[in-house]
Amino acid sequence: MSSFVKNAWYVAAWSREIGRHLTARTILGENLVFWRRQDGTPAVLVDRCPHKLAPLSIGTLVGDDLQCGYHGMTFSGSGQCVRIPGQAAIPPSACAQSFPLVERYGAVWIWMGDPALADAQHIVAVRHYGEPGWALVDGQYLHFDCNYLNITDNLVDPAHTTYVHKNTIGNAAAEDVSVKVEQGDNQVLAYRWVNDSEPVPLVKAMGNFTGPVDRWQYYYLHLPSVSCVDFGSIATGREHSEQEMDAGLRSFSYNFLTPETETTTHYFWLHLRNYHADSAEASTQVARLMTDTFLEDAAILALVQREQERTGVREFVRLGIDNAPARIRRLIARRQEAEQAATATSPAASQTAVA
Ligand code: FES
Ligand SMILES: [Fe+2]
Incomplete structure:
Protein backbone atom coordinates (compact mmCIF):
# COMPACT_ATOMS: atom_id res chain seq x y z
CA MET A 1 0.00 0.00 0.00
CA GLN A 121 -4.12 28.86 2.69
CA HIS A 122 -3.02 25.44 3.87
CA ILE A 123 0.59 25.99 2.80
CA VAL A 124 2.62 26.11 5.98
CA ALA A 125 3.50 29.60 7.28
CA VAL A 126 7.27 30.14 7.45
CA ARG A 127 8.04 32.16 10.57
CA HIS A 128 10.02 35.41 10.16
CA TYR A 129 10.30 34.89 6.37
CA GLY A 130 11.22 38.22 4.75
CA GLU A 131 11.43 40.05 8.09
CA PRO A 132 14.28 42.47 8.79
CA GLY A 133 16.91 41.07 11.14
CA TRP A 134 16.38 37.53 9.89
CA ALA A 135 18.83 36.14 7.34
CA LEU A 136 17.62 33.58 4.85
CA VAL A 137 19.50 30.66 3.36
CA ASP A 138 17.25 28.94 0.83
CA GLY A 139 17.27 27.07 -2.47
CA GLN A 140 18.82 24.07 -0.78
CA TYR A 141 18.18 20.52 -1.95
CA LEU A 142 19.24 17.01 -0.97
CA HIS A 143 18.10 13.62 -2.18
CA PHE A 144 17.43 10.97 0.47
CA ASP A 145 17.43 7.25 -0.31
CA CYS A 146 14.60 6.37 2.05
CA ASN A 147 10.85 6.58 2.50
CA TYR A 148 9.77 10.02 3.68
CA LEU A 149 8.34 8.62 6.93
CA ASN A 150 11.81 7.57 8.01
CA ILE A 151 12.73 11.26 7.68
CA THR A 152 9.66 12.51 9.58
CA ASP A 153 10.59 10.01 12.33
CA ASN A 154 14.04 11.56 12.40
CA LEU A 155 12.85 15.18 12.36
CA VAL A 156 10.83 14.85 15.59
CA ASP A 157 13.58 12.94 17.33
CA PRO A 158 15.92 15.32 19.18
CA ALA A 159 17.60 12.34 20.87
CA HIS A 160 19.53 11.28 17.76
CA THR A 161 21.42 14.57 17.58
CA THR A 162 23.74 13.49 20.40
CA TYR A 163 24.96 10.54 18.35
CA VAL A 164 24.44 11.31 14.67
CA HIS A 165 25.36 15.00 14.90
CA LYS A 166 28.07 15.12 17.52
CA ASN A 167 30.26 17.08 15.11
CA THR A 168 27.62 19.67 14.18
CA ILE A 169 24.57 20.42 16.31
CA GLY A 170 24.69 17.92 19.19
CA ASN A 171 26.75 17.17 22.26
CA ALA A 172 26.73 14.68 25.11
CA ALA A 173 25.08 17.12 27.57
CA ALA A 174 21.68 16.25 26.10
CA GLU A 175 22.11 12.50 26.35
CA ASP A 176 19.71 11.93 29.26
CA VAL A 177 17.36 14.88 28.84
CA SER A 178 13.88 13.58 28.05
CA VAL A 179 11.71 14.88 25.23
CA LYS A 180 8.17 16.19 25.70
CA VAL A 181 5.52 15.72 23.01
CA GLU A 182 2.39 17.69 22.14
CA GLN A 183 -0.11 16.83 19.42
CA GLY A 184 -2.56 18.96 17.45
CA ASP A 185 -4.86 18.12 14.53
CA ASN A 186 -2.25 18.96 11.91
CA GLN A 187 1.03 18.86 13.76
CA VAL A 188 3.15 17.04 16.29
CA LEU A 189 5.68 18.86 18.44
CA ALA A 190 8.63 17.27 20.23
CA TYR A 191 10.75 19.54 22.38
CA ARG A 192 13.24 19.82 25.17
CA TRP A 193 15.50 22.25 26.95
CA VAL A 194 19.07 21.31 27.79
CA ASN A 195 20.07 23.68 30.56
CA ASP A 196 23.34 24.90 31.98
CA SER A 197 25.53 23.19 29.41
CA GLU A 198 28.43 23.90 27.10
CA PRO A 199 27.34 25.44 23.78
CA VAL A 200 27.19 22.93 20.90
CA PRO A 201 29.80 23.39 18.11
CA LEU A 202 27.47 25.48 15.88
CA VAL A 203 26.54 27.85 18.72
CA LYS A 204 30.17 28.08 19.82
CA ALA A 205 31.15 29.11 16.29
CA MET A 206 28.32 31.60 15.76
CA GLY A 207 27.57 33.04 19.20
CA ASN A 208 29.69 34.95 21.67
CA PHE A 209 28.69 33.14 24.82
CA THR A 210 31.32 33.19 27.53
CA GLY A 211 29.62 30.79 29.94
CA PRO A 212 27.10 27.96 29.95
CA VAL A 213 23.87 28.18 27.94
CA ASP A 214 20.32 26.88 28.01
CA ARG A 215 19.59 25.31 24.65
CA TRP A 216 16.18 24.55 23.21
CA GLN A 217 15.04 22.27 20.41
CA TYR A 218 11.43 22.54 19.27
CA TYR A 219 10.71 20.06 16.50
CA TYR A 220 7.40 20.74 14.76
CA LEU A 221 6.10 18.36 12.12
CA HIS A 222 3.28 19.84 10.07
CA LEU A 223 1.45 16.94 8.47
CA PRO A 224 2.22 15.22 6.30
CA SER A 225 5.86 16.21 5.87
CA VAL A 226 6.92 19.80 6.54
CA SER A 227 9.31 20.07 9.44
CA CYS A 228 10.24 23.21 11.33
CA VAL A 229 13.05 23.08 13.87
CA ASP A 230 13.21 26.05 16.24
CA PHE A 231 16.72 25.83 17.65
CA GLY A 232 18.73 28.20 19.79
CA SER A 233 20.56 29.11 22.94
CA ILE A 234 20.42 31.77 25.63
CA ALA A 235 22.81 32.42 28.50
CA THR A 236 21.94 30.25 31.50
CA GLY A 237 19.80 32.18 33.97
CA ARG A 238 17.68 33.95 31.33
CA GLU A 239 13.96 33.44 31.31
CA HIS A 240 12.69 30.83 28.83
CA SER A 241 10.33 33.28 27.11
CA GLU A 242 9.73 34.00 23.40
CA GLN A 243 11.21 37.48 23.93
CA GLU A 244 14.43 36.19 25.49
CA MET A 245 14.69 33.44 22.88
CA ASP A 246 14.41 36.02 20.08
CA ALA A 247 17.11 38.06 21.81
CA GLY A 248 19.38 35.00 22.02
CA LEU A 249 20.87 33.02 19.18
CA ARG A 250 17.91 31.55 17.33
CA SER A 251 17.18 29.84 14.05
CA PHE A 252 14.29 28.23 12.24
CA SER A 253 15.12 25.39 9.93
CA TYR A 254 12.38 24.34 7.52
CA ASN A 255 12.60 21.01 5.76
CA PHE A 256 10.07 20.34 3.04
CA LEU A 257 9.91 16.60 2.35
CA THR A 258 8.41 15.61 -0.95
CA PRO A 259 8.11 11.87 -1.52
CA GLU A 260 9.66 10.91 -4.85
CA THR A 261 9.01 7.17 -4.68
CA GLU A 262 8.28 4.81 -1.79
CA THR A 263 12.02 4.52 -1.18
CA THR A 264 13.35 7.98 -2.11
CA THR A 265 12.55 11.55 -1.04
CA HIS A 266 13.23 15.09 -2.28
CA TYR A 267 14.53 17.15 0.64
CA PHE A 268 14.15 20.90 0.11
CA TRP A 269 15.26 23.11 2.94
CA LEU A 270 15.60 26.72 3.98
CA HIS A 271 16.97 28.33 7.11
CA LEU A 272 16.29 31.62 8.91
CA ARG A 273 18.55 32.98 11.62
CA ASN A 274 18.78 36.10 13.77
CA TYR A 275 22.56 36.11 14.19
CA HIS A 276 25.13 37.66 11.81
CA ALA A 277 22.11 38.49 9.67
CA ASP A 278 24.09 40.70 7.27
CA SER A 279 26.99 38.34 6.80
CA ALA A 280 27.24 36.42 3.53
CA GLU A 281 30.08 34.47 5.06
CA ALA A 282 27.84 33.37 7.94
CA SER A 283 25.22 32.27 5.40
CA THR A 284 27.81 30.18 3.57
CA GLN A 285 28.94 28.70 6.87
CA VAL A 286 25.35 27.92 7.92
CA ALA A 287 24.60 26.34 4.53
CA ARG A 288 27.67 24.15 4.83
CA LEU A 289 26.99 23.14 8.45
CA MET A 290 23.33 22.37 7.80
CA THR A 291 24.20 20.41 4.67
CA ASP A 292 26.77 18.40 6.63
CA THR A 293 24.16 17.82 9.35
CA PHE A 294 21.48 16.64 6.92
CA LEU A 295 23.96 14.43 5.09
CA GLU A 296 24.65 12.75 8.43
CA ASP A 297 20.91 11.97 8.59
CA ALA A 298 20.82 10.89 4.93
CA ALA A 299 23.66 8.42 5.48
CA ILE A 300 22.09 6.65 8.47
CA LEU A 301 18.56 6.72 7.00
CA ALA A 302 19.72 5.08 3.76
CA LEU A 303 21.18 2.26 5.86
CA VAL A 304 17.99 2.03 7.95
CA GLN A 305 15.89 1.88 4.76
CA ARG A 306 18.08 -0.85 3.33
CA GLU A 307 17.67 -3.05 6.43
CA GLN A 308 13.94 -2.39 6.60
CA GLU A 309 13.59 -3.53 2.99
CA ARG A 310 15.80 -6.55 3.59
CA THR A 311 13.92 -7.68 6.72
CA GLY A 312 10.44 -6.41 5.86
CA VAL A 313 10.28 -4.97 9.40
CA ARG A 314 10.34 -1.32 10.45
CA GLU A 315 11.37 -1.73 14.09
CA PHE A 316 11.73 -4.62 16.52
CA VAL A 317 11.42 -2.58 19.70
CA ARG A 318 9.75 0.72 20.50
CA LEU A 319 11.35 3.21 22.90
CA GLY A 320 10.08 6.27 24.75
CA ILE A 321 11.74 8.51 22.15
CA ASP A 322 9.44 7.00 19.50
CA ASN A 323 6.38 8.70 20.96
CA ALA A 324 6.33 11.61 18.48
CA PRO A 325 7.24 9.54 15.39
CA ALA A 326 4.53 7.01 16.28
CA ARG A 327 1.93 9.80 16.59
CA ILE A 328 2.88 11.14 13.16
CA ARG A 329 2.57 7.73 11.56
CA ARG A 330 -0.83 7.23 13.20
CA LEU A 331 -2.09 10.63 12.01
CA ILE A 332 -0.78 9.99 8.50
CA ALA A 333 -2.41 6.54 8.39
CA ARG A 334 -5.69 8.21 9.38
CA ARG A 335 -5.38 10.72 6.54
CA GLN A 336 -4.65 7.96 4.07
CA GLU A 337 -7.71 6.02 5.22
CA ALA A 338 -9.87 9.14 4.80
CA GLU A 339 -8.47 9.72 1.30
CA GLN A 340 -9.03 6.13 0.30
CA ALA A 341 -12.60 6.20 1.62
CA ALA A 342 -13.27 9.40 -0.37
CA THR A 343 -11.75 7.89 -3.53
CA ALA A 344 -13.81 4.72 -3.14
CA THR A 345 -17.07 6.73 -3.14
CA SER A 346 -16.15 9.05 -6.04
CA PRO A 347 -16.69 8.12 -9.70
CA ALA A 348 -13.73 6.27 -11.20
CA ALA A 349 -11.27 8.50 -13.05
CA SER A 350 -11.72 8.16 -16.77
CA GLN A 351 -8.90 6.88 -18.93
CA THR A 352 -7.47 9.28 -21.46
CA ALA A 353 -7.24 7.79 -24.91
CA VAL A 354 -6.86 9.23 -28.36
CA ALA A 355 -9.26 7.95 -30.98
S1 FES B 1 3.09 9.71 -28.41
FE1 FES B 1 2.70 11.79 -28.20
S2 FES B 1 1.75 12.34 -30.04
FE2 FES B 1 2.14 10.23 -30.25
FE1 LIG C 1 19.25 14.79 12.21
Whole structure:
Protein backbone atom coordinates (compact mmCIF):
# COMPACT_ATOMS: atom_id res chain seq x y z
CA MET A 1 0.00 0.00 0.00
CA SER A 2 1.19 3.51 -0.79
CA SER A 3 2.49 5.57 2.14
CA PHE A 4 1.63 8.86 0.41
CA VAL A 5 -0.86 11.52 1.45
CA LYS A 6 -2.22 13.14 -1.70
CA ASN A 7 -4.31 15.97 -0.28
CA ALA A 8 -1.39 18.17 0.70
CA TRP A 9 0.85 20.87 -0.73
CA TYR A 10 4.37 19.69 -1.48
CA VAL A 11 7.37 21.66 -2.69
CA ALA A 12 7.87 20.46 -6.26
CA ALA A 13 10.90 22.62 -7.04
CA TRP A 14 12.66 25.83 -6.15
CA SER A 15 11.28 28.62 -8.35
CA ARG A 16 14.66 29.10 -10.03
CA GLU A 17 14.60 25.50 -11.30
CA ILE A 18 11.47 26.03 -13.41
CA GLY A 19 11.90 28.17 -16.53
CA ARG A 20 11.43 28.25 -20.29
CA HIS A 21 12.63 24.69 -20.54
CA LEU A 22 11.22 21.30 -19.58
CA THR A 23 12.07 19.89 -16.16
CA ALA A 24 11.19 16.27 -15.40
CA ARG A 25 10.66 15.23 -11.78
CA THR A 26 8.98 12.31 -10.04
CA ILE A 27 6.68 13.20 -7.14
CA LEU A 28 4.42 10.81 -5.18
CA GLY A 29 5.52 8.12 -7.60
CA GLU A 30 4.20 10.04 -10.61
CA ASN A 31 6.43 11.29 -13.42
CA LEU A 32 5.82 15.00 -14.04
CA VAL A 33 7.09 17.67 -16.41
CA PHE A 34 7.31 21.35 -15.44
CA TRP A 35 7.85 24.56 -17.41
CA ARG A 36 6.96 28.26 -17.37
CA ARG A 37 4.53 29.99 -19.67
CA GLN A 38 5.61 33.22 -21.33
CA ASP A 39 3.91 35.28 -18.58
CA GLY A 40 6.06 33.48 -16.00
CA THR A 41 3.38 31.26 -14.46
CA PRO A 42 4.49 27.68 -13.87
CA ALA A 43 2.77 24.70 -15.49
CA VAL A 44 2.88 20.96 -14.88
CA LEU A 45 1.59 17.87 -16.64
CA VAL A 46 1.96 14.16 -16.06
CA ASP A 47 5.05 13.31 -18.07
CA ARG A 48 3.22 10.93 -20.36
CA CYS A 49 1.58 11.64 -23.69
CA PRO A 50 -1.94 10.14 -23.77
CA HIS A 51 -1.25 8.85 -27.30
CA LYS A 52 1.60 6.31 -27.11
CA LEU A 53 2.76 7.31 -23.61
CA ALA A 54 5.97 9.00 -24.79
CA PRO A 55 7.49 11.13 -22.02
CA LEU A 56 6.39 14.70 -22.71
CA SER A 57 9.63 15.95 -21.15
CA ILE A 58 11.49 14.95 -24.34
CA GLY A 59 9.16 17.21 -26.32
CA THR A 60 9.44 20.91 -27.14
CA LEU A 61 7.98 24.14 -25.75
CA VAL A 62 5.91 25.95 -28.38
CA GLY A 63 4.90 29.30 -26.92
CA ASP A 64 2.97 28.44 -23.75
CA ASP A 65 2.33 24.87 -24.81
CA LEU A 66 4.17 21.56 -24.83
CA GLN A 67 4.54 19.60 -28.05
CA CYS A 68 5.06 15.85 -27.78
CA GLY A 69 8.37 14.69 -29.26
CA TYR A 70 6.83 11.62 -30.90
CA HIS A 71 3.90 12.72 -33.12
CA GLY A 72 3.52 16.37 -32.21
CA MET A 73 0.29 16.41 -30.19
CA THR A 74 0.39 19.72 -28.35
CA PHE A 75 -0.96 20.42 -24.86
CA SER A 76 -1.65 23.58 -22.92
CA GLY A 77 -0.54 23.86 -19.30
CA SER A 78 -4.06 22.92 -18.21
CA GLY A 79 -3.66 19.61 -20.06
CA GLN A 80 -6.01 20.37 -22.94
CA CYS A 81 -4.85 19.15 -26.35
CA VAL A 82 -4.70 22.20 -28.62
CA ARG A 83 -3.34 20.53 -31.77
CA ILE A 84 -3.09 17.12 -33.41
CA PRO A 85 -0.95 17.28 -36.56
CA GLY A 86 -2.84 15.98 -39.61
CA GLN A 87 -6.17 15.77 -37.77
CA ALA A 88 -8.68 18.60 -37.43
CA ALA A 89 -10.92 17.05 -34.79
CA ILE A 90 -9.56 16.89 -31.25
CA PRO A 91 -11.30 14.19 -29.20
CA PRO A 92 -12.40 15.46 -25.78
CA SER A 93 -10.47 12.64 -24.14
CA ALA A 94 -7.20 13.85 -25.70
CA CYS A 95 -5.82 15.50 -22.60
CA ALA A 96 -2.95 15.14 -20.19
CA GLN A 97 -3.41 15.45 -16.43
CA SER A 98 -2.32 18.71 -14.80
CA PHE A 99 -2.20 19.75 -11.13
CA PRO A 100 -2.66 23.00 -9.16
CA LEU A 101 0.58 24.91 -8.55
CA VAL A 102 1.30 27.88 -6.27
CA GLU A 103 4.53 29.87 -5.89
CA ARG A 104 5.46 30.84 -2.35
CA TYR A 105 8.70 31.21 -0.37
CA GLY A 106 10.78 30.96 -3.54
CA ALA A 107 9.34 27.53 -4.30
CA VAL A 108 6.74 25.98 -6.58
CA TRP A 109 4.19 23.98 -4.56
CA ILE A 110 2.08 21.23 -6.06
CA TRP A 111 -1.25 19.65 -5.00
CA MET A 112 -1.72 16.14 -6.39
CA GLY A 113 -4.89 15.21 -4.50
CA ASP A 114 -8.49 16.23 -5.04
CA PRO A 115 -8.23 19.57 -6.92
CA ALA A 116 -11.41 20.82 -5.23
CA LEU A 117 -9.53 20.83 -1.91
CA ALA A 118 -6.43 22.69 -3.17
CA ASP A 119 -6.54 25.78 -0.96
CA ALA A 120 -3.24 27.70 -0.83
CA GLN A 121 -4.12 28.86 2.69
CA HIS A 122 -3.02 25.44 3.87
CA ILE A 123 0.59 25.99 2.80
CA VAL A 124 2.62 26.11 5.98
CA ALA A 125 3.50 29.60 7.28
CA VAL A 126 7.27 30.14 7.45
CA ARG A 127 8.04 32.16 10.57
CA HIS A 128 10.02 35.41 10.16
CA TYR A 129 10.30 34.89 6.37
CA GLY A 130 11.22 38.22 4.75
CA GLU A 131 11.43 40.05 8.09
CA PRO A 132 14.28 42.47 8.79
CA GLY A 133 16.91 41.07 11.14
CA TRP A 134 16.38 37.53 9.89
CA ALA A 135 18.83 36.14 7.34
CA LEU A 136 17.62 33.58 4.85
CA VAL A 137 19.50 30.66 3.36
CA ASP A 138 17.25 28.94 0.83
CA GLY A 139 17.27 27.07 -2.47
CA GLN A 140 18.82 24.07 -0.78
CA TYR A 141 18.18 20.52 -1.95
CA LEU A 142 19.24 17.01 -0.97
CA HIS A 143 18.10 13.62 -2.18
CA PHE A 144 17.43 10.97 0.47
CA ASP A 145 17.43 7.25 -0.31
CA CYS A 146 14.60 6.37 2.05
CA ASN A 147 10.85 6.58 2.50
CA TYR A 148 9.77 10.02 3.68
CA LEU A 149 8.34 8.62 6.93
CA ASN A 150 11.81 7.57 8.01
CA ILE A 151 12.73 11.26 7.68
CA THR A 152 9.66 12.51 9.58
CA ASP A 153 10.59 10.01 12.33
CA ASN A 154 14.04 11.56 12.40
CA LEU A 155 12.85 15.18 12.36
CA VAL A 156 10.83 14.85 15.59
CA ASP A 157 13.58 12.94 17.33
CA PRO A 158 15.92 15.32 19.18
CA ALA A 159 17.60 12.34 20.87
CA HIS A 160 19.53 11.28 17.76
CA THR A 161 21.42 14.57 17.58
CA THR A 162 23.74 13.49 20.40
CA TYR A 163 24.96 10.54 18.35
CA VAL A 164 24.44 11.31 14.67
CA HIS A 165 25.36 15.00 14.90
CA LYS A 166 28.07 15.12 17.52
CA ASN A 167 30.26 17.08 15.11
CA THR A 168 27.62 19.67 14.18
CA ILE A 169 24.57 20.42 16.31
CA GLY A 170 24.69 17.92 19.19
CA ASN A 171 26.75 17.17 22.26
CA ALA A 172 26.73 14.68 25.11
CA ALA A 173 25.08 17.12 27.57
CA ALA A 174 21.68 16.25 26.10
CA GLU A 175 22.11 12.50 26.35
CA ASP A 176 19.71 11.93 29.26
CA VAL A 177 17.36 14.88 28.84
CA SER A 178 13.88 13.58 28.05
CA VAL A 179 11.71 14.88 25.23
CA LYS A 180 8.17 16.19 25.70
CA VAL A 181 5.52 15.72 23.01
CA GLU A 182 2.39 17.69 22.14
CA GLN A 183 -0.11 16.83 19.42
CA GLY A 184 -2.56 18.96 17.45
CA ASP A 185 -4.86 18.12 14.53
CA ASN A 186 -2.25 18.96 11.91
CA GLN A 187 1.03 18.86 13.76
CA VAL A 188 3.15 17.04 16.29
CA LEU A 189 5.68 18.86 18.44
CA ALA A 190 8.63 17.27 20.23
CA TYR A 191 10.75 19.54 22.38
CA ARG A 192 13.24 19.82 25.17
CA TRP A 193 15.50 22.25 26.95
CA VAL A 194 19.07 21.31 27.79
CA ASN A 195 20.07 23.68 30.56
CA ASP A 196 23.34 24.90 31.98
CA SER A 197 25.53 23.19 29.41
CA GLU A 198 28.43 23.90 27.10
CA PRO A 199 27.34 25.44 23.78
CA VAL A 200 27.19 22.93 20.90
CA PRO A 201 29.80 23.39 18.11
CA LEU A 202 27.47 25.48 15.88
CA VAL A 203 26.54 27.85 18.72
CA LYS A 204 30.17 28.08 19.82
CA ALA A 205 31.15 29.11 16.29
CA MET A 206 28.32 31.60 15.76
CA GLY A 207 27.57 33.04 19.20
CA ASN A 208 29.69 34.95 21.67
CA PHE A 209 28.69 33.14 24.82
CA THR A 210 31.32 33.19 27.53
CA GLY A 211 29.62 30.79 29.94
CA PRO A 212 27.10 27.96 29.95
CA VAL A 213 23.87 28.18 27.94
CA ASP A 214 20.32 26.88 28.01
CA ARG A 215 19.59 25.31 24.65
CA TRP A 216 16.18 24.55 23.21
CA GLN A 217 15.04 22.27 20.41
CA TYR A 218 11.43 22.54 19.27
CA TYR A 219 10.71 20.06 16.50
CA TYR A 220 7.40 20.74 14.76
CA LEU A 221 6.10 18.36 12.12
CA HIS A 222 3.28 19.84 10.07
CA LEU A 223 1.45 16.94 8.47
CA PRO A 224 2.22 15.22 6.30
CA SER A 225 5.86 16.21 5.87
CA VAL A 226 6.92 19.80 6.54
CA SER A 227 9.31 20.07 9.44
CA CYS A 228 10.24 23.21 11.33
CA VAL A 229 13.05 23.08 13.87
CA ASP A 230 13.21 26.05 16.24
CA PHE A 231 16.72 25.83 17.65
CA GLY A 232 18.73 28.20 19.79
CA SER A 233 20.56 29.11 22.94
CA ILE A 234 20.42 31.77 25.63
CA ALA A 235 22.81 32.42 28.50
CA THR A 236 21.94 30.25 31.50
CA GLY A 237 19.80 32.18 33.97
CA ARG A 238 17.68 33.95 31.33
CA GLU A 239 13.96 33.44 31.31
CA HIS A 240 12.69 30.83 28.83
CA SER A 241 10.33 33.28 27.11
CA GLU A 242 9.73 34.00 23.40
CA GLN A 243 11.21 37.48 23.93
CA GLU A 244 14.43 36.19 25.49
CA MET A 245 14.69 33.44 22.88
CA ASP A 246 14.41 36.02 20.08
CA ALA A 247 17.11 38.06 21.81
CA GLY A 248 19.38 35.00 22.02
CA LEU A 249 20.87 33.02 19.18
CA ARG A 250 17.91 31.55 17.33
CA SER A 251 17.18 29.84 14.05
CA PHE A 252 14.29 28.23 12.24
CA SER A 253 15.12 25.39 9.93
CA TYR A 254 12.38 24.34 7.52
CA ASN A 255 12.60 21.01 5.76
CA PHE A 256 10.07 20.34 3.04
CA LEU A 257 9.91 16.60 2.35
CA THR A 258 8.41 15.61 -0.95
CA PRO A 259 8.11 11.87 -1.52
CA GLU A 260 9.66 10.91 -4.85
CA THR A 261 9.01 7.17 -4.68
CA GLU A 262 8.28 4.81 -1.79
CA THR A 263 12.02 4.52 -1.18
CA THR A 264 13.35 7.98 -2.11
CA THR A 265 12.55 11.55 -1.04
CA HIS A 266 13.23 15.09 -2.28
CA TYR A 267 14.53 17.15 0.64
CA PHE A 268 14.15 20.90 0.11
CA TRP A 269 15.26 23.11 2.94
CA LEU A 270 15.60 26.72 3.98
CA HIS A 271 16.97 28.33 7.11
CA LEU A 272 16.29 31.62 8.91
CA ARG A 273 18.55 32.98 11.62
CA ASN A 274 18.78 36.10 13.77
CA TYR A 275 22.56 36.11 14.19
CA HIS A 276 25.13 37.66 11.81
CA ALA A 277 22.11 38.49 9.67
CA ASP A 278 24.09 40.70 7.27
CA SER A 279 26.99 38.34 6.80
CA ALA A 280 27.24 36.42 3.53
CA GLU A 281 30.08 34.47 5.06
CA ALA A 282 27.84 33.37 7.94
CA SER A 283 25.22 32.27 5.40
CA THR A 284 27.81 30.18 3.57
CA GLN A 285 28.94 28.70 6.87
CA VAL A 286 25.35 27.92 7.92
CA ALA A 287 24.60 26.34 4.53
CA ARG A 288 27.67 24.15 4.83
CA LEU A 289 26.99 23.14 8.45
CA MET A 290 23.33 22.37 7.80
CA THR A 291 24.20 20.41 4.67
CA ASP A 292 26.77 18.40 6.63
CA THR A 293 24.16 17.82 9.35
CA PHE A 294 21.48 16.64 6.92
CA LEU A 295 23.96 14.43 5.09
CA GLU A 296 24.65 12.75 8.43
CA ASP A 297 20.91 11.97 8.59
CA ALA A 298 20.82 10.89 4.93
CA ALA A 299 23.66 8.42 5.48
CA ILE A 300 22.09 6.65 8.47
CA LEU A 301 18.56 6.72 7.00
CA ALA A 302 19.72 5.08 3.76
CA LEU A 303 21.18 2.26 5.86
CA VAL A 304 17.99 2.03 7.95
CA GLN A 305 15.89 1.88 4.76
CA ARG A 306 18.08 -0.85 3.33
CA GLU A 307 17.67 -3.05 6.43
CA GLN A 308 13.94 -2.39 6.60
CA GLU A 309 13.59 -3.53 2.99
CA ARG A 310 15.80 -6.55 3.59
CA THR A 311 13.92 -7.68 6.72
CA GLY A 312 10.44 -6.41 5.86
CA VAL A 313 10.28 -4.97 9.40
CA ARG A 314 10.34 -1.32 10.45
CA GLU A 315 11.37 -1.73 14.09
CA PHE A 316 11.73 -4.62 16.52
CA VAL A 317 11.42 -2.58 19.70
CA ARG A 318 9.75 0.72 20.50
CA LEU A 319 11.35 3.21 22.90
CA GLY A 320 10.08 6.27 24.75
CA ILE A 321 11.74 8.51 22.15
CA ASP A 322 9.44 7.00 19.50
CA ASN A 323 6.38 8.70 20.96
CA ALA A 324 6.33 11.61 18.48
CA PRO A 325 7.24 9.54 15.39
CA ALA A 326 4.53 7.01 16.28
CA ARG A 327 1.93 9.80 16.59
CA ILE A 328 2.88 11.14 13.16
CA ARG A 329 2.57 7.73 11.56
CA ARG A 330 -0.83 7.23 13.20
CA LEU A 331 -2.09 10.63 12.01
CA ILE A 332 -0.78 9.99 8.50
CA ALA A 333 -2.41 6.54 8.39
CA ARG A 334 -5.69 8.21 9.38
CA ARG A 335 -5.38 10.72 6.54
CA GLN A 336 -4.65 7.96 4.07
CA GLU A 337 -7.71 6.02 5.22
CA ALA A 338 -9.87 9.14 4.80
CA GLU A 339 -8.47 9.72 1.30
CA GLN A 340 -9.03 6.13 0.30
CA ALA A 341 -12.60 6.20 1.62
CA ALA A 342 -13.27 9.40 -0.37
CA THR A 343 -11.75 7.89 -3.53
CA ALA A 344 -13.81 4.72 -3.14
CA THR A 345 -17.07 6.73 -3.14
CA SER A 346 -16.15 9.05 -6.04
CA PRO A 347 -16.69 8.12 -9.70
CA ALA A 348 -13.73 6.27 -11.20
CA ALA A 349 -11.27 8.50 -13.05
CA SER A 350 -11.72 8.16 -16.77
CA GLN A 351 -8.90 6.88 -18.93
CA THR A 352 -7.47 9.28 -21.46
CA ALA A 353 -7.24 7.79 -24.91
CA VAL A 354 -6.86 9.23 -28.36
CA ALA A 355 -9.26 7.95 -30.98
S1 FES B 1 3.09 9.71 -28.41
FE1 FES B 1 2.70 11.79 -28.20
S2 FES B 1 1.75 12.34 -30.04
FE2 FES B 1 2.14 10.23 -30.25
FE1 LIG C 1 19.25 14.79 12.21
